[in-house]
Amino acid sequence: MAPSFREVLKFDKFVITSEIGPPKGTNIEKMLHHIDLLKDKVDALNVTDHQSSVMRFPSIGGCLAIKERGGEPILQMTCRDRNRLSLQAELLFAYTRGIRNVLCLTGDAVLVGDHKEAKGVFDLDSTQLLMTIRQMEAGKDLGGNELDGAVEFCAGAIVTPEANPIEPQLIKFEKKVEAGAEFFQTQAIYDLDKFAKFMEYARQFPVKILAGIILLVSARMAKYMNENVPGIFVPQNLIDDLASAPKGEAINKGIEIAGRMIATLEKESICDGVHVMAIGREEVVPDILKAAGLAT
Amino acid sequence: MKSITKQKTFEEIEQQLDGFDRVYIAGCGTCATMSKTGGREEVLEMRERLQELGKLVTGWIVIPTACDEMTEVAIKENNGAIQNAKCILVMSCALGVHKLSTYIDKPVIPALDTLFIGIEDSPGCFQEVCAQCGQCVLGETAGICPLTACHKGLLNGPCGGTDNGKCEVDKEKDCGWTLIYQRLKEQGRLDLMRKYHSPRDCNVAPRPRTTRIT
Numbered sequence: 001m002a003p004s005f006r007e008v009l010k011f012d013k014f015v016i017t018s019e020i021g022p023p024k025g026t027n028i029e030k031m032l033h034h035i036d037l038l039k040d041k042v043d044a045l046n047v048t049d050h051q052s053s054v055m056r057f058p059s060i061g062g063c064l065a066i067k068e069r070g071g072e073p074i075l076q077m078t079c080r081d082r083n084r085l086s087l088q089a090e091l092l093f094a095y096t097r098g099i100r101n102v103l104c105l106t107g108d109a110v111l112v113g114d115h116k117e118a119k120g121v122f123d124l125d126s127t128q129l130l131m132t133i134r135q136m137e138a139g140k141d142l143g144g145n146e147l148d149g150a151v152e153f154c155a156g157a158i159v160t161p162e163a164n165p166i167e168p169q170l171i172k173f174e175k176k177v178e179a180g181a182e183f184f185q186t187q188a189i190y191d192l193d194k195f196a197k198f199m200e201y202a203r204q205f206p207v208k209i210l211a212g213i214i215l216l217v218s219a220r221m222a223k224y225m226n227e228n229v230p231g232i233f234v235p236q237n238l239i240d241d242l243a244s245a246p247k248g249e250a251i252n253k254g255i256e257i258a259g260r261m262i263a264t265l266e267k268e269s270i271c272d273g274v275h276v277m278a279i280g281r282e283e284v285v286p287d288i289l290k291a292a293g294l295a296t
Numbered sequence: 297m298k299s300i301t302k303q304k305t306f307e308e309i310e311q312q313l314d315g316f317d318r319v320y321i322a323g324c325g326t327c328a329t330m331s332k333t334g335g336r337e338e339v340l341e342m343r344e345r346l347q348e349l350g351k352l353v354t355g356w357i358v359i360p361t362a363c364d365e366m367t368e369v370a371i372k373e374n375n376g377a378i379q380n381a382k383c384i385l386v387m388s389c390a391l392g393v394h395k396l397s398t399y400i401d402k403p404v405i406p407a408l409d410t411l412f413i414g415i416e417d418s419p420g421c422f423q424e425v426c427a428q429c430g431q432c433v434l435g436e437t438a439g440i441c442p443l444t445a446c447h448k449g450l451l452n453g454p455c456g457g458t459d460n461g462k463c464e465v466d467k468e469k470d471c472g473w474t475l476i477y478q479r480l481k482e483q484g485r486l487d488l489m490r491k492y493h494s495p496r497d498c499n500v501a502p503r504p505r506t507t508r509i510t
Contacts, residue, residue: 080448084495106448106455106456108457108464109448109457109465111447111465112457112465120448122449122450123498124495125448126452126455127452127492128451128493131494142495158456159456160456163454163456163458163459164460165474167477167481167486168453168458168473168474168489169454169456171453171490172453172454175452175453178492179492187456230456230457231456231459
């Protein structure tokens with residue numbers, strides 16, 4: 001039997017995760033194709049939970065599909081759309097279906113998505129969701145009632161190493177560690193020197209850190225992210241690299257950049273692994289891993 | 297404390313007044329006057345617009361404080377013009393609309409939307425500072441309410457959507473947790489940010505909320 005993600009995190013190996021974005025609709029063919037393409041090339045696959053507050057096929061549905069196809073899913077759970085009853089119920093269900101990894105997120109604001117008039121719930125926050133998991137593992141729900149059958153999850157969270165100011169993020173990071181986070185997948189990083197400094201700090205905690213790698217597909221995308229995505233900073237030299245690529249070739253440059261970064265992170269043992277996000281271009285994740293010299 | 301309002305679109309007001317040919321207008325001399333949504337000037341402008349629509353405005357008043365007890369007296373004093381109207385168009389916050397509807401046995405139509413309870417930071421700038429949650433944490437958050445100042449109402453620190461002290465929903469909005477962080481740091485009380493806040497009780501005072509002074 002393949003080792004669980006929690007076991008993989010304990011091995012002395014460079015961990016690779018990637019993620020699947022479910023479709024808007026019932027046509028899950030492409031999602032299944034991406035799962036089949038990636039499930040044996042990575043240690044686990046996240047499934048996003050209405051990413052950017054855009055309504056989609058649910059994370060739990062994607063996770064079940066990964067499970068059915070022999071992969072290791074990481075259930076992304078945001079606190080945006082469900083109150084504490086609903087979150088706990090989903091954790092119970094996920095556990096009974098063999099899902100053992102949860103990434104606890106606050107969730108983007110409803111206002112950035114495609115249902116701008118919806119109610120943002122945020123009954124719990126990411127730290128409280130982590131605590132909820134640990135409490136449910138001890139056999140109690142948030143109301144203090146006994147569970148007839150507890151759960152057990154490898155719980156993770158996220159951190160933004162390039163946030164400004166950084167100190168409030170680090171305080172929250174430490175709260176998440178105390179609340180029981182075992183692994184962190186970071187917001188996308190591009191400046192490895194700055195990330196290495198963050199890792200010097202993060203190494204003092206007993207958690208695994210997987211650096212977030214978002215595939216850059218064009219100079220325009222890089223500039224857009226710099227202007228609009230909190231905590232992401234693509235340095236000018238990478239933007240120039242992308243811009244210098246011949247027409248239609250920028251994505252190959254992006255694959256090369258991502259591969260190079262992953263290779264450096266691994267060779268210099270800067271962190272414990274990477275989380276590769278190709279956002280709509282999942283089919284090139286194997287190429288990125290190949291470029292990093294990590295293809296299996 | 298001020299109840300911050302904004303005027304509904306005239307189309308919506310017109311729609312709500314459909315079928316009422318005679319209208320009495322009531323404004324408020326306190327919050328709605330300060331936020332320039334239902335003071336004397338706005339009431340008179342509304343009267344003019346309704347007249348242009350062909351409505352008969354039987355009278356108007358700017359009640360000193362529409363939500364307090366004196367409103368009943370003001371209504372009695374103007375009973376003739378009110379009785380002559382088919383409905384009352386109220387240019388106050390919802391508290392005034394509620395108060396008027398308890399005294400007047402005619403349809404009471406709000407002309408304003410009540411947005412929040414706020415304070416005036418600087419002239420003309422109103423800020424929501426309290427969500428009336430019933431569990432005040434201001435003592436631990438340097439006087440800035442995370443439930444109100446943070447778009448998501450988070451209790452345990454900023455989300456990943458904070459950027460250079462601004463919020464992901466609007467680059468003009470300050471990140472509440474960055475403000476809390478800065479002030480706690482100035483006060484040498486950053487340790488308070490490390491304290492875990494358990495999920496809050498959303499039913500400290502179950503809705504509809506009431507209280508009785510004993």
